[in-house]
Amino acid sequence: MSQRLIPLLGTLFLAVTLAACSTDASPASPSASADAASPDAAAPPAHTVSADKAAAKPAQEASPRAYTDLYGEVSIPADPQRVLVTSSRYAEYLASMGEAPDMVLYTSSVEPEYRTQYLQEQGVEIIEYPQYEHNFELLLSLAPDLIVAPGISVDESTYEQMTKIAPTVALDSTVGMEESMPKLAQLFDKQSESDAEMAAYHAKTAEAASQLEQALGDRTVLVLRVEAKQYRYLGDDEQRGGAIKLLYHDLGLNVPPAIAGAEDWFTPFSLEFLPEIDPDYILLEQRVVDGEDGTEFYDQLMKSSLWKGLRAVKEGHVIPVTTQDLVQGEGPIGYANFTDELVKRLTALQ
Structure with a gap:
């Protein structure tokens, strides 16, 4: 999908808004979040977007489509160029279906050894990210045009902040494979590959x-x-x-x-x-x-x-x-x- 042109004034306003809100986001607790993160992790430095990566997929003229997630109806870009997933497990599920995302939020200290290499081989950009925290300025700097997250890890306040950055799908699911893969397959039209x-x-x-x-x-x-x-x-x-x-x-x-x-x-x-x-x-x-x-x-x-x-x-x-x-x-x-x-x-x- 062709990237949308965002007026400079609007971008500056969004950045200021997110900076003010990021300290108010409520991180998920370790016991509720099935081993994905830590409350003490420090925020990494801002990440810059690679121009070559952004242009890796050819843009196509098509219409957005509607998808109903945990919080309601979302307008999904017809051909997103910068898909960001917030779960490394989601990244593996999608890559195994032949639909590797462009970027994934990642905390290397808790990830299995094979996954980093596998995702990199699939062309996924690994973004070091704090655990049990949210860094909206970092997400903004990545310039995603679609964000996909497990609904279990995204409360309504966090979801609202993410939607200010890009269309966001809070999948009505946990991070579990048996539950999530069919729903991700439906989202990206990969049912046969998932099966x-x-x-x-x-x-x-x-x-x-x-x-x-x-x-x-x-x-x-x-x-x-x-x-x-x-x-x-x-x-x-x-x-x-x-x-x-x-x-x-x-x-x-x-x-x-x-x-x-x-x-x-x-x-x-x-x-x-x-x-x-x-x-x-x-x-x-x-x-x-x-x-x-x-x-x-x-x-x-x-x-x-x-x-x-x-x-x-x-x-x-x-x-x-x-x-x-x-x-x-x-x-x-x-x-x-x-x-x-x-x-x-x-x-x-x-």
């Missing part, structure tokens, strides 16, 4: 589930998360998606009976509860959040007699996993990689 990606992914996890069933039988697996100020275990409510759906549903791992039916994504617990859970295997995550450090609680766990007395610990059945791979790495590529590694490591313990 093919998901079919390949489900075929892979079905094969892996068969291998794990043969290797583990009815033995149980606990996902234990160590954070800066607490311990939490992964629930098994399939509707939560993400790692829950992958581990306990797609791969068919058995949740310990003592925590079966937990409705939360991750549930806080005290170490005194560990002997009651007593799983056969433990996937141990020391959570990575930009600006937080869980080393103290991790060390306490390692020294605890309750931890040392667990069957999985005594038998050497503890597998470290990273936040980057377990949570942030959700995607047709990331979870395929994670599945391969998990099958290899679990079966090797037999």
